[in-house]
Amino acid sequence: MENRTVQMIDGDGKFNPAEVEQFMQATGLSNCGNSYVVVSIMGPQSSGKSTLLNHLFQTKFREMDAFNGRGQTTHGVWVAKPKCAAEKPFMVAMDIEGADGGERGPDDTAFEKQSALFALAISDIVMINMWCHDVGREQGACKPLLRTVFEVMKRIFSARKITLLFVLRDRTKTPLEHLDQILRKDTEQIWKSVCQPTIHVNTPLSEYFNVRGGHCFTKLELQEELFKEQVAQLRQLLLNRTKHRDGEAIVPASEFCFSAQRIWEEIKDNKDLNLPSHKVLxxxxxxxxxxxxxxxxxxxxxxxxxxxxxxxxxxxxxxxxxxxxxxxxxxxxxxxxxxxxxxxxxxxxxxxxxxxxxxxxxxxxxxxxxxxxxxxxxxxxxxxxxxxxxxxxxxxxxxxxxxxxxxxxxxxxxxxxxxxxxxxxxxxxxxxxxxxxxxxxxxxxDFYKISPEDTLITPLGCRALWRGFKEGIDERFQEAKWVKFKNGAKKFLVGTFNVAQITLSAAATLNGLPIQPIPIPLPRGTQALQTAIDEVVEDIAADASGEGFSEEKD
Structure with missing residues (x-):
């Protein structure tokens, strides 16, 4: 499977995801992360594109049989894994159906523009293969194709640069420097002539492409050894370029098939292709x-x-x-x-x-x-x-x-x-x-024995609380009339009860309790207080006289 070529897009423009996924799994592309590059070739029909790829990368793209006449050999878009490429980054070679063919008739230009744009959208390096004697011409030099592609590329502006590499076949006596000068001049003129979006007016070609000068090859049938030497030189240049790529891959290698299919569908539907948005999608x-x-x-x-x-x-x-x-x-x-x-x-x-x-x-x-x-x-x-x-x-x-x-x-x-x-x-x-x-x-x-059912002032509580009262009674109280003493004692104890209420409320505040003031309830009404005070007073009076008091109480 590694050496087999796979048709990514057939001659009718149908994308083949199953074939591409199988190719990715068999070659190991799926596991390469962002460490992969795509090198494609496009140009006129029967210009030797597939032959050049096979010599460069030891691939097996179908080549034209010269003995059977000139005609279309590559239909659609094909991919293969180069055998001679380094392990990292992983390289994918892509062969694009030739332009200018007579087989498609009126539909030829539509497909060639779509496939060319597709190549530019997913490739890192695009080789433009052309005859040496076509340099400077309109059709053979792919000017209409470049014009269309440049126009679209300006609409899909992306910071990711693509390398355009011109490959000239069947070298003539014209000096390479002169041919290279013509190619660069024509390319710049095409770029300047296409419609430019307002935001990219006067944007130089170098913002989008790294344009490499022409690489000339002798005719294979006449000088095979020299041709192979020239191929080796181009191979080394490509390998060096892939190691120092501009930017990163559009998507991870595991999504290469998914991404390529979506891009092709958008191109087929004549939608504006936005590569940054596609990457986000x-x-x-x-x-x-x-x-x-x-x-x-x-x-x-x-x-x-x-x-x-x-x-x-x-x-x-x-x-x-x-x-x-x-x-x-x-x-x-x-x-x-x-x-x-x-x-x-x-x-x-x-x-x-x-x-x-x-x-x-x-x-x-x-x-x-x-x-x-x-x-x-x-x-x-x-x-x-x-x-x-x-x-x-x-x-x-x-x-x-x-x-x-x-x-x-x-x-x-x-x-x-x-x-x-x-x-x-x-x-x-x-x-x-x-x-x-x-x-x-x-x-x-609970700590102070206060609850809705009990009161601080109970007969037992009062007796304990005010036991000290009788100990401080002066001799004068023993001689006093009982009624005056009783009334005075009552007044004193009731006043002390009110003080106790205030004291307990203040204590509640100091202890951080949520209720202020604290109500101290009197169970069974005020009569309980009256009874408690009467008992305390009688007790105190009895102790004070030593024999109790027998006068009538009022």
Whole structure:
């Protein structure tokens, strides 16, 4: 297969993708990345194009049999792999059907222009093969063909240069320097004469082409050895040129067939051929295809699915690094497979791949954060209860446990973070802060024995709270009338109760509780307070008199 020639486009203008794909696989072209070049030849029919290619590259393009008369031998466009070319860059030789043939009749010029434009669109070096005695003429020197091609090339302006190499056959006595001067002058005149888009007015030929002077060959049948020497010189020049190419390939070698077919279809449909846009189109199609493939593989990755399942039941140590590593593996595979495509396209598709992958991972990440929130909140409540049971101060205990819980959550969320993502944990963190703050109030009420069902001022509570009151009673109270003493004691205790309310409200504020002021409820109405005060006063009076008091109470 390596030495076999393959018809890329047949005589009817039909592209043969199956043949080209088979050629790419058999020759190794598919694996060459951007390291490949295409060398093509075009020119008049029966000018020896196929013969020259076969001598240059040891290929087997079909040649004209002179004994059977002159006529069309190459139909359409053919490709082959040169045997004599270096391994890198990979070289593709392309033989183009000759112009000026009589077989096509009126359709001849249409196909020759299409095939010439096709050659220029996908080739790095285009050899224009012509008879030496046709230099300076209109038809034999391919002037109409060059004029059409130049006109189109100005419309499809691309920074990628093409080398035009003129090959002159059957050398005459005219000095090569003179022939070369005529070729360059004619080429420049054709370039200047074609219609120029406004944005490219006065753009020199050198912006599009590297024009190489004529390479003359003697007549093969008359001086075969000298012809072979001249072929060897041209071969070396071509090999040197391919090693120092201008720019890079339009598309990676793996997409050579796809790209060539699309270009040919656009040329056939008379569409404006935009090579930079074509390069982006090919990159877009295949980078997206590869990105979707990697996304599907990631979504079915058994390690990722196991992490997602485990995240449903609790936190996972190293969750973020594990997910990051899985994503990195697929991104690395993507990067390798799209390396030779347009950089802007492959970068954009990479971003889209990351975004879709993170969307797939995000639910498991959120589930894990909720577990971290629950664990941190339970840790706060447990630690606070333990510290209060040990008799430690409420305010210091709350502060210590809050810091510990938030630190636990922060460390867990940092461990769960995926390197490629920039996910915000502030909502769940704020929820944890609020939950901790809300939990302080019931804990504080428990600590100070305050609840909707109980009151600070109970008979038992008052007796304990104001035991010191009776110890400070002056002798004068023992001699006082009971009614005055009782009323004074009541007034003192009620006032102290109001002070207690204010003090407790201030304490709540200092402890960071969300309610201010703290209402201290009186169960069973104010009668409970009245009863409590009466009992305390009677107790104090009895102790003060040493025998109780038997006067009637009012």
């Amino acid at each position: 090919v990159a877009t199609v295949h980078c997206e295809e590869i990105a979707n493939q990697k996304l599907q593989q990631l979504q079915s990755d058994k390690h990722l699915l196991a992490l997602q399942r485990d995240s449903q039941s609790g936190s996972i140590s190293g969750f973020g690094s594990k997910l990051s590593s899985i994503l990195d593996n697929y991104l690395s595979e993507y990067d390798k497979e799209v390396l030779n495509f347009d950089e802007g396209v492959r970068t954009e598709k990479r971003k889209q791949l990351i975004s879709k992958a993170l969307d797939f991972m995000h639910p498991a990440y959120l589930k894990l954060l909720n577990h971290l929130h629950s664990e941190a909140f339970e840790s706060f409540k447990h630690q606070l209860e333990e510290m209060l049971n040990r008799g430690e101060g409420f305010s210091a205990s709350v502060k210590s446990c809050s810091i510990s819980a938030m630190s636990k959550f922060d460390k867990g969320s940092a461990d769960a973070a995926i390197r490629q993502a920039n996910w915000d944990t502030s909502d769940i963190r704020e929820k944890l802060c609020n939950d901790i703050s809300n939990e302080k109030l019931p804990q504080w009420k």
